Amino acid sequence: MTKVAAGYGVTSAALKKTCNRHKIPTPERGYWAKLEHDKPVRRVPLPKLTDKRLDQVRISGTSAPELPEQVSKAGMEARERLMKASEPAAADATNFLVEEPPVLAATRRAISKARPDAAGFTSAQERGIVSMKIAPGSADRSLQLLARLFLLAETEGYRPKVNESGLELAAEEISIAFGIEERPRKNPHEPTAAELKRKEDNLRWGNSRDPWPKYDYSPSGRLAIIIQANLWSGLRRTWSDGKTQKVEAMLPEIVAGLAEHGALIRERRRAAEESERQRREAEARRKREESFNAREKRRLEFVDAIHEQLLERSKLTTVLAHLEQSAAKGEDRTASLSAWIRRRIQQIDALTSPEFLDLSARSAKLGFVEPPKGVGSEYASGYYAYPPTPRLQLWSIDEEKELATSTGMLEWAIHAGLLPASEDAPAKHETAEAEPPPQS
Incomplete structure (x- = not known):
């Protein structure tokens, strides 16, 4: 029943009710345990259908099929283990008592001191206390229910854990809040x-609303255990007393x-850690690409500066050849x-010499070999740190x-x-170019 119910996204109890409505016999309690140990079992045959309206079974489950496979697998494996472990006590599920653990002492004190509200309910919720909203007469049963829950949950690795908001059940790094209502x-x-x-006075003023609540609420004795986690997930979060089955049996x-x-x-x-990892990787790729594009841009600027000098040298060489001719x-x-x-050609040759080009590139913090993966931009030293403009320079070594x-x-x-160190009077051939040309 638990395996089939999980496939439809419903509980085994809901599937049992559906089978009862459609006159479909289901295995009795302990059927599979007896069958596993080669003990005799009774298999009820499928009866003939007399009501044609029951020839189709419709099951409206929750979003359980959309949940990760690990969730349904964990629930199914836990059910199999727990059903086998609880078979001997199933027939007397509500009558035996267990010792109340010391961790529930604070909850008992808090619920016994709480004062009932107008509807007759007492509430308790603070550090180290199970969240509760019950009538004073249900305190003993509620605490015994918690003791049995802790005892059974321990077989699956869940133990009580005290925190600021209350008392939770924790296994390894997972902590699940719950409560009793x-x-x-x-x-x-009336x-x-x-x-x-x-109301008569209100009618005189044109107000026809009843000045009293529609319903009165009072304790019913029906308890429910509520898991306060994974809202809107499709997983069942509430188990409460029914007409024939108590929550202890659940x-x-x-x-x-x-x-x-x-x-x-x-x-x-x-999934959140994986998403964060992918986000960090994407951010690292984006930064690496930005840094790479910035380096490529500056490298091209440096090459353009070299090309500009070489173009000027070509122009000067052409003019010099004409003058020498x-x-x-x-x-x-x-x-x-x-x-x-x-x-000027000598200056350009010096600017574009390998030695000076290497010094100019290093001065501009410009590299032409890609840094190792994971290494950031070589010039980003602060929010306002901008790389110097790559340009060709002359050097004194x-x-x-x-x-x-x-x-x-x-x-x-x-x-x-190439030039005199002092600012003495220039030679005759240096001043000749400043003299006006002779008149024709």
């Missing part, structure tokens, strides 16, 4: 003489329900221009100190011997 008895309210007089099903809720909490936690014909009137172009210092074009030209 007494179902109220609902009776139509208005008193004072209430009837108040303890194996309740503990199996705990196993299902625990499995669902574990699965949801695992003119000088070869005896028209040497552009010596200073040619000298400047040669100096001190071989003794093994130190390279960036320098300007004038300083480099002086250091390279």
Whole structure:
């Protein structure tokens, strides 16, 4: 019954009622245990159907089929173990007593000191206390029910755990809150003489509403165990006294329900951890791609700077070749221009030399080898840290100190011997270019 019911997303009790309505015989209690141990069992044959309206069985289950497979598997395995363990006591399920564990002492004190409300119910909910809302006369039965629940739940690895909000059942890293409530008895309210007089007064003012509640609520003695976890999950959360079956007889099903809720909490936690892991990986991929694109952009900027210098050198070389060709014909009137172009070409050659390119790239914190996976951007040192613009530079190198210092074009030209170090009067060929051309 438990296996078939789980497949339809209903409880075994609900499936039993459905079978009874349709005159379908079901295995008696202990049937499968006797069959497993080769003991005689009675198999009731399917009777002939007399009412044609019962020829179709409709079962409206919950969303259990949509739950993870681990949940239904955990519940099914727990039911099989608990049913076998509870077979000897099944016939006398409500009569035997168990010793009340010390962990329930605080709950007994709290519920005994609580004052009943207008409907006759006492409530208790604080640290180390099981959440309860019962009548004072149901206290002993409720505590005995909890003692038996703890004893049976321990066989599945669930033990009481004290926390700030109450007393829960925990197994490993999973903690499940629960409570006991007494179902109220609902009776139509009989208005008193004072209430009837108040209604007459209200009618004079045009108010026709009854000044009394529609129902009166009072303790019924029917207890229910409620699991306070996994709302809207489709799993059963409430087990209460029925017309013929007490909640004590449902303890194996309740503990199996705990196993299902625990499995669902574990699965949801695992799914949340997996989702968080995927989010972190996606974030790491996004950051790595952004860093890669930023590096590629700066690398292209550096290459563009080299290309720009090479284009300028090509242009200067072409002009210099033209001037040297003119000088070869005896028209040497552009010596200073040619000298400047040669100096400029030397500067470009220095800028684009492998040694200076390496120094310029390192100065701009620009690398052309991808960093290992997991290593962040090599220049991100703070929220406002921006990488320096990659540009070509001239360098002054001190071989003794093994130190390279960036320098300007004038300083480099002086250091390279291309320009005089002092600011004395320029030579004649250097001032000639500033003189106006002769008149024709």
